[in-house]
Amino acid sequence: MTDEAEVQQIAQQAMELTRASLRPGQTLADVRASCEARLLDLGADAFWYWGIGAFVFAGTGTIASVSGRDYRTPDHVLREDELVTLDLSPQRGDVWGDFARTLVIEGGVPLEDPAATSNEEWRSGILAERQLHAELREVAVPDMTFEELARRMNERVVALDYENLDFLGNLGHSIAWASGDRVYIEPGNRARLDSVGSFTFEPHIRRPGGSYGYKHEDIYRFVDGRLSPL
Template sequence: MQQLAADTMQFIQNHIQVGQTADQIKTLCETYMLAHGAQSFWYYDVGALVFHHPDTLLSVSGREYVPAHTCIQSNDMITIDLSPQRRRIWGDFARTFVVQNGQVVRRLDDIREAEIRNGLRFENQLHAELRRFVDRNTTFEQLYAYMNDYIRAQGYQNLDFNGNLGHSIVKNKNHRIYIEAGNHKKLSRVRLFTFEPHIALINGTYGFKKENIYYFDGGHLRLLADTEDTYCG
């Protein structure tokens, strides 16, 4: 399912158009996933959480999510978070897309606005720092404390409505455990976990997302599925 989620992002980057609404993009993503192997959507039956500027700063649960009916502009930014499911196997994958002069930007260096360009670079940096920092003995709480300090030290803030940075991948969403204070379980003791910082520059106007699923293979942290990006965010 994680590969399907990544494939869906590849699909949607070619189908984002000026004048579409978040609701229309959500429908395109969900229709694609159902046509290519998903049976349902594990996150409160929402297959795609879609926001565009200025709503990228919002962090809401799928229980309360209502897609906006405002239109994508010729210069805009869109976050998409996918949650396909098949036989209780999940995908969980989020990315950020930038629209510039009516076209989705494919190269980070081509983004003109510094706040957007730097925010997406910092998301990539956070995922690289995750892989540098964690080992088999790192707990969920240790990762939470370290990454939140790291985010603040670089002038950013964690936007998540619960303040966490990810969760375990399970078969029942109510059984998830989180990258949060008080969770002393080791990351290596769960089969899979997400890392999904939703961040913004302090006093910034854009919120950025990038989410992958990770797992331990021996002593090494690995990325689940072939999800290395060919798009900038």
């Protein structure tokens, strides 16, 4: 039986293969098509979010936050120096993966570690995402509510001098059997974190008024009372 960790591994492997293949001159449609083909080759049999396996944005388009229902691959050609966000939604059977990263092309080369970029603005955004995930693992406990987690982590976003770009204002969601069954890390959701088997954390942030957005998404579950990424 397939479990979430297996499907998440498909997403992680497809992300790395796609990162390594990024080149100036590629269109975002090319990037999406090649990434979705990799997801299927690695074992996905569907894409759970509106039938889209790879949401791709680049440059100033990285601040866009849209529903899958409205998403159209942007008409954009990758440049020598580029910020790219890639959000993957593979499915195998009834099991989902959900994985996003911000990637960097510098001098025509895709960086293995995007935080190694010489662009200070981009590096700061990427490191802020990593800090938010580290703080999530410190503050989240099984009996905390989704509402409380949303409050705590949105406060941390602001304290780092960023803003939440999500079009619904949330920071993640439970992993469910159907998209409509998800519950969100958002104000008003008083369910406990341990009321679901696993959930995503995916802050989409930018500097207030800034031109670039950053995203970093993992699936988490509690193991012996501690939050652990898949």
